[in-house]
Amino acid sequence: MPDMGTHTSLVILLFDPQNRLLLRQGESGGPWMPTHFQSRVPSGEVEMAAARQVEIFSGQPAPVTRGFSFSDPEIGRVEVFFARYAGHSPHRDPDQSEANSFSIDELTALSTRTDAVSPLIKAMIPELHSHAVRIGYLDLTDRDYIYRFRTDRQRNRDAYLLDSRARGLYLSPLCEAIKQVKRSRERTSAEPALLDFGAIRYILPSHFGFCLGVQNAIERAYETLGQYPDRRVFMLSELIHNPFVNEDLRMRGLRYLQTDRGVPLPDPESGRLYWDSLTSDDIVIIPAFGATNEDKRRLITRGIAVHAHDATCMLVEKVWKVARTVGHDGYTVIIHGKSEHEETKATFSNTAQNAPALIVRNLDEARRIGRMILETDPALLRQELSFFAGRHTDGFDPTRHLNRIAVVNQTTLLRNETVAIIDYFEGILARKFGPDRIRDHLYGQSRGDTLCYATQVNQDALGKALALKPDRAIVVGGRNSSNTYQLYRLCTRQLGPRAVYIQSERDIHSLDSVDHYHFPANSGDPAGGRTENLTFPAAPEPLTILITGGASCPDGIIQKIIERLNVLVGPGKLRSNEEVLREVTQRFPPGGRIDAG
Numbered sequence: 001m002p003d004m005g006t007h008t009s010l011v012i013l014l015f016d017p018q019n020r021l022l023l024r025q026g027e028s029g030g031p032w033m034p035t036h037f038q039s040r041v042p043s044g045e046v047e048m049a050a051a052r053q054v055e056i057f058s059g060q061p062a063p064v065t066r067g068f069s070f071s072d073p074e075i076g077r078v079e080v081f082f083a084r085y086a087g088h089s090p091h092r093d094p095d096q097s098e099a100n101s102f103s104i105d106e107l108t109a110l111s112t113r114t115d116a117v118s119p120l121i122k123a124m125i126p127e128l129h130s131h132a133v134r135i136g137y138l139d140l141t142d143r144d145y146i147y148r149f150r151t152d153r154q155r156n157r158d159a160y161l162l163d164s165r166a167r168g169l170y171l172s173p174l175c176e177a178i179k180q181v182k183r184s185r186e187r188t189s190a191e192p193a194l195l196d197f198g199a200i201r202y203i204l205p206s207h208f209g210f211c212l213g214v215q216n217a218i219e220r221a222y223e224t225l226g227q228y229p230d231r232r233v234f235m236l237s238e239l240i241h242n243p244f245v246n247e248d249l250r251m252r253g254l255r256y257l258q259t260d261r262g263v264p265l266p267d268p269e270s271g272r273l274y275w276d277s278l279t280s281d282d283i284v285i286i287p288a289f290g291a292t293n294e295d296k297r298r299l300i301t302r303g304i305a306v307h308a309h310d311a312t313c314m315l316v317e318k319v320w321k322v323a324r325t326v327g328h329d330g331y332t333v334i335i336h337g338k339s340e341h342e343e344t345k346a347t348f349s350n351t352a353q354n355a356p357a358l359i360v361r362n363l364d365e366a367r368r369i370g371r372m373i374l375e376t377d378p379a380l381l382r383q384e385l386s387f388f389a390g391r392h393t394d395g396f397d398p399t400r401h402l403n404r405i406a407v408v409n410q411t412t413l414l415r416n417e418t419v420a421i422i423d424y425f426e427g428i429l430a431r432k433f434g435p436d437r438i439r440d441h442l443y444g445q446s447r448g449d450t451l452c453y454a455t456q457v458n459q460d461a462l463g464k465a466l467a468l469k470p471d472r473a474i475v476v477g478g479r480n481s482s483n484t485y486q487l488y489r490l491c492t493r494q495l496g497p498r499a500v501y502i503q504s505e506r507d508i509h510s511l512d513s514v515d516h517y518h519f520p521a522n523s524g525d526p527a528g529g530r531t532e533n534l535t536f537p538a539a540p541e542p543l544t545i546l547i548t549g550g551a552s553c554p555d556g557i558i559q560k561i562i563e564r565l566n567v568l569v570g571p572g573k574l575r576s577n578e579e580v581l582r583e584v585t586q587r588f589p590p591g592g593r594i595d596a597g
Contacts, residue, residue, distance in 0.1 A: 008043050008077045011120065012050050013067065013128075014057070014085045018280045018305045019136050020101035022127070023086065023121065023430035032110070035099060037077060056307040058085055059514040063472035065138055068127050080124065082131075086139050103280055103303025104128045104135075115172065129154040129301060133293050136300035142324070145314040146307065149212045150219075159222035173576070175209065177584045182206035186388060187453050189461035192468060195398055195562070195580050196542075199573035202562060203470050203546040205461035209558065211454030213313030214240050220311050224285060225252055225315055229340070233283045236291055237301075238553035239311075241481035243503065257284065260342055260480055262295075265323050273437050276548065278559040279304050288309040316343055319408050320350040321451040327355025327407040331440050334357045334369065334425075336418045337410030344410045351408075352393045356401040359391040363557035366421045366507035371426040372398040382480070395411075405429075406443030406534065412483035412551070413491075414459065418451065432486060453481050462487055462548055465496050469548035472536070473499040475515075476557060477550030481528055484550025485519045491546070500534060504557050505564035509542065512536045 011034050014022040023032040033399040036053050038472035050064045067080040092309040102110065108119050108125055110116045116496075128135070140146065150156075162169035178193040188305050190206035216240055234255045237437075238246050243259070250256070250424055257266050257274050264273045278284070280303030285295075290312040308351050323333045333351045335581055337344035340361045351357040360366050372384045381398045404426060409418045422442075428440045438444070465471070477484025484501070502508065506517040520529040545565065566574055 007040040008046055008069075009072070010036075010038040010041045010046050010049055010053075011078055011124075012053055012064065012083055013080060013124075014054075014083050015135055015138065016085060016101050018101075018103075018303050019132075019300045020064040020103050020280065021107060022101050022105075022205065023117075025098045025100070026118070031115050031118045031121075032100075032102075032495065033121060037120070041079075043077075046079045047081075051081075051084075054083045054085075063138075063430040065134070066541050067131060067134075068125065070127070072123065075120075078120075080127070082135060082138055088451055104301035104469075106303070106570060108301075108388050114567045121242070123405065124310060129297070130478060131562065132297040132300045139307065142321075142449045143315055146310045148311045150154040150216055155215065156223060157172060159219045159371070162222070165248065167556070168560075169244055169556045170554045172555035173581060174562065174584070175204070175555035177581055178204050178206075181584060186212075187457055189457050190463065192546075193584065194468075197569075197574045198581055199542055200565060200569045201542050201544045203465050203468055203544065205557075207454075207457045207461040207545075208548040209425060209551070209553050211313075211452070211458075211553050213288045213452075213454070214552050216312040216313070217482040218245060220309075221249055221254065221285055223250075224283060224309060225249070225254060228283050228355065231281055231283055234278075235285050235287060237289075238480075239285070239286055239287050240483075241478035241550075242552040242554065243478055244557065245552070245554060254321075260452060261340060262342075262345070267272050278304065280304060283309055285311055287342070288313040289342040290314070290320075290350075291342075291570070292345050292349035296348060297464055306488060313411075313453045315451070315454070316346070319347055319411060321406050322450055323351040323357070323406075324345065324354045327351065327575055329443075331377045331404045331443050332356040334366075334400040334405050334407045334421075335409070336413060336421055337361070338482060341410060343412070343482075347408070348391075348590070355393075356396055356416070357393050357397065358388055360388075360421065363417065363420055363424060366424050369402065370424060373402045373425075373428050373432055403433075404441050405515075408450045411450065412455050412481075412486065413451065413455055415451045416484050417505055437585065452483075452551075455486070458483070458487065458551065460488060465546050465548070467544075468544075470495070470544045471498065471540060472543075474549075475499065475501050475548055475550070476503070476553045476561065477501070478552060479503065479517055479519070481550045484553070487548055487550060488519065495533070497535070504563075506532075507562040508561065508564050508568070511539045511565065511568050519524055553567055557580035 010318050014035060022035050025032055027494055035306050038049060041049050053060045054064050062083055064081045066081045067082045069077065069079050069276045071077050089527055111122050111125055123312060125528060160166055162584060182190050182193050184190060186192060193204045195202040201247045219316055221239055232255060234257050237256060237258050238260045239249060255274060256265055264275050282304060284304050286298055288311055296306055327333060335344060335347055337359055345360060348357055348359055360369060368384055368387055375381050385398055407422050430438055433441050473495050475484060475488040475491055488499060488501045500514050501519060502514060513533060516534045518530050547558060547561060
């Protein structure tokens with residue numbers, strides 16, 4: 001019988017940068033086995049022994065991560081550690097036997113052949129699939145972010161200067177001037193800017209357009225295409241919710257694995273789904289919204305270097321970290337978000353590893369949860385929970401999992417709506433447990449602060465622009481852009497039908513005719529939204545139009561909208577671009593106030 005007490009067997013699994021496992025082959029073409037196996041290691045020294053073996057292999061100290069453990073009838077308790085190696089010299093094996101690297105999927109297929117892999121490896125394959133996401137991000141600790149924002153010096157603005165098409169899409173002298181003059185602080189809104197062309201005037205908030213997360217993702221996408229001209233480069237889904245950016249990248253060779261709703265896309269030449277043709281030679285970029293663990297697992301087991309090309313916005317990941325922390329503290333996580341949105345899917349997937357979770361879309365749905373909190377009838381509880389089918393973790397039990405809750409949100413929603421949901425739960429939990437015990441049942445350190453700061457500052461800046469009482473408002477963004485829709489909602493509260501939602505200057509037919517996009521009111525809308533031509537009464541003169549763009553709207557589109565409207569006004573009634581730009585940069589009045597006349 002093996003010694004199950006004071007000793008254990010140690011296995012170190014070495015993964016290359018593409019998450020392929022290094023194995024060595026037994027003598028005379030025997031089965032593939034771990035490169036590092038050590039039996040009868042004192043149980044208190046396994047971590048030290050693992051680090052020592054990795055250092056011997058790599059020639060320098062390297063971090064090792066405890067993976068999993070199991071018991072084997074032949075060798076007793078087995079402790080498995082993970083480590084990353086550079087991948088340059090897979091034949092540097094201590095026994096000098098033949099070595100090779102296998103993706104987890106390749107290893108799974110190999111294990112179906114008789115005696116192709118050792119029993120020890122075969123026993124570990126289910127665990128490798130289970131731990132695939134950890135393996136893909138071995139270099140990260142819980143405190144690290146997948147991808148931190150670049151500093152201003154680190155940014156790659158050359159991506160916007162590739163050619164005339166890129167410059168036209170991304171660059172705007174007017175927008176750049178406004179941002180330089182009005183943004184004294186990135187995270188704090190200021191008074192809006194006024195561009196006075198004479199017969200028409202434009203109000204632009206201090207903050208609009210690209211956020212730092214979008215800038216990071218776009219610049220990385222262009223860099224990756226340039227860095228790997230001979231390899232297929234994919235985006236998991238849309239890079240951002242802007243069709244013009246996504247199409248420009250597609251024209252430069254970027255492919256998309258799936259739609260923003262997770263529907264796999266085919267290769268137009270072969271008709272075969274891209275997912276089915278992926279190999280470890282391919283590059284896959286994770287968009288700013290993040291990705292579900294299920295999608296990451298599929299990529300990692302295929303042998304793809306996911307972490308190296310993960311452009312998840314760190315403010316999205318901040319929500320995951322909060323959810324993990326409160327989950328470990330025993331809270332159920334209520335996610336205020338749209339269940340069909342990529343970001344909410346990713347947040348739910350990450351949260352489900354650490355806590356019970358449920359997605360709620362709005363205050364009306366929060367009231368359903370409130371009824372479950374107070375309800376005692378099991379049949380009625382099941383009936384209410386059925387409304388959230390597909391939006392809660394497996395085994396969700398309202399009688400247990402709604403006694404301690406924490407609310408986080410999709411980062412692109414309206415903060416006051418998240419706060420209203422939290423306030424509602426506070427009242428419900430006070431009714432059930434007493435007002436003096438709220439802190440035991442509702443996580444109170446966050447009141448909507450998992451909202452993206454860029455989303456919040458854009459909303460704050462828009463509020464200041466609306467205070468100047470424009471005649472109309474134009475909100476610009478992709479048709480599936482949640483944060484753009486929230487800006488439009490703010491405009492409609494003051495301007496009603498005088499606010500419109502468009503994608504580009506192509507939607508403007510005249511000063512009084514615009515193709516307006518009706519954002520789908522809920523995920524059950526089969527049409528996914530619709531476009532309608534809107535007409536306005538004859539424009540006053542001067543006509544004052546507020547223009548803002550969502551976090552994925554390039555400045556070049558804002559510039560083209562201004563140019564389009566100026567053309568419709570007619571050149572004889574307008575001051576020159578140069579004169580207006582000079583006024584913005586040199587003589588812009590504090591606060592951008594508009595005279596009453």
